[in-house]
Amino acid sequence: MTESDVLVTRHGGFVHLTLNRPAAANALSWGLVRGLRRALDDLDGDDSVRGLVLSGSGAKAFCAGADLKERRGMSLDETRSFLHELNATLDLLSSLPFATLAALQGAAFGGGLELALACDFRLAVDTAEMGLTEVRLGIIPGGGGTQRLARVVGLPRAKELILTGKRCDAKTALAWGLVHAIAPAAELPDLVVRYCRDLEAAAPRAVAEAKRVLDAGYDHALGEGLAFESAAYEAVLTSEDRNEGLAAFAEKRPPVWKGR
Numbered sequence: 001m002t003e004s005d006v007l008v009t010r011h012g013g014f015v016h017l018t019l020n021r022p023a024a025a026n027a028l029s030w031g032l033v034r035g036l037r038r039a040l041d042d043l044d045g046d047d048s049v050r051g052l053v054l055s056g057s058g059a060k061a062f063c064a065g066a067d068l069k070e071r072r073g074m075s076l077d078e079t080r081s082f083l084h085e086l087n088a089t090l091d092l093l094s095s096l097p098f099a100t101l102a103a104l105q106g107a108a109f110g111g112g113l114e115l116a117l118a119c120d121f122r123l124a125v126d127t128a129e130m131g132l133t134e135v136r137l138g139i140i141p142g143g144g145g146t147q148r149l150a151r152v153v154g155l156p157r158a159k160e161l162i163l164t165g166k167r168c169d170a171k172t173a174l175a176w177g178l179v180h181a182i183a184p185a186a187e188l189p190d191l192v193v194r195y196c197r198d199l200e201a202a203a204p205r206a207v208a209e210a211k212r213v214l215d216a217g218y219d220h221a222l223g224e225g226l227a228f229e230s231a232a233y234e235a236v237l238t239s240e241d242r243n244e245g246l247a248a249f250a251e252k253r254p255p256v257w258k259g260r
Helices: 030-043 068-072 076-095 111-117 145-153 155-164 170-176 185-200 204-217 222-237 240-251
Strands: 006-011 014-019 051-056 061-063 099-104 107-109 121-125 129-131 181-183
Touching: 006 030, 014 030, 030 076, 051 061, 051 111, 051 185, 061 099, 061 111, 076 111, 099 107, 099 111, 099 185, 107 111, 111 129, 111 145, 121 170, 121 185, 129 170, 145 155, 170 181, 181 185, 204 222, 204 240, 222 240
Parallel strands: 014 051, 051 099, 061 107, 099 121, 107 129, 121 181
Antiparallel strands: 006 014
């Protein structure tokens, strides 16, 4: 499947989505957001998918944020509709029942960083810059940035980035936990492959349940979170993959996961 603004390829169980507007620094136009939403809709419920890798075309930027040239021609109602579609797309991305990974081969600003924040993992080139710079345009992050960034790096650091609109470099992002790992540009593809291999070694049903309860329990009291975990554990306890995992361990062989 290929959309004009979103390229879709598959490598084994991993789907790679590439934002494909390099001349515009992969800015979030209506066409790109709609293409991304359609691609994610196609993946949701596909039991053969083990993970998702999201990247951008070109070396300049992963995604520079909203397409401001397009935005200037929008009415207020059109802008609200765009934000509604963007948030629905990011919510869908964050709720997918498999691991998602953003590979930042360049800068990620505004909605581009919000897109990365909706993924489970963020890997970046060591020259990447990122930030939520909206206050310098007279607005605030509108794609979940005020909420997701604080949950990733903590409230004080989120305030430092969002209230000043300043950018941070890759080393700072790594130190703050905004990204999980950084690498030189030539080594980023290999870093992505290593993460995918680690994810592929895990049982897909277990990954889905663990991801769900991690997200669901994060903002709840400990007792509620433990109840979520207990219910999820019961779900995997009777799964075929759990039996396969025990058998593979006993037989000293790699497990063959079925996702059920």
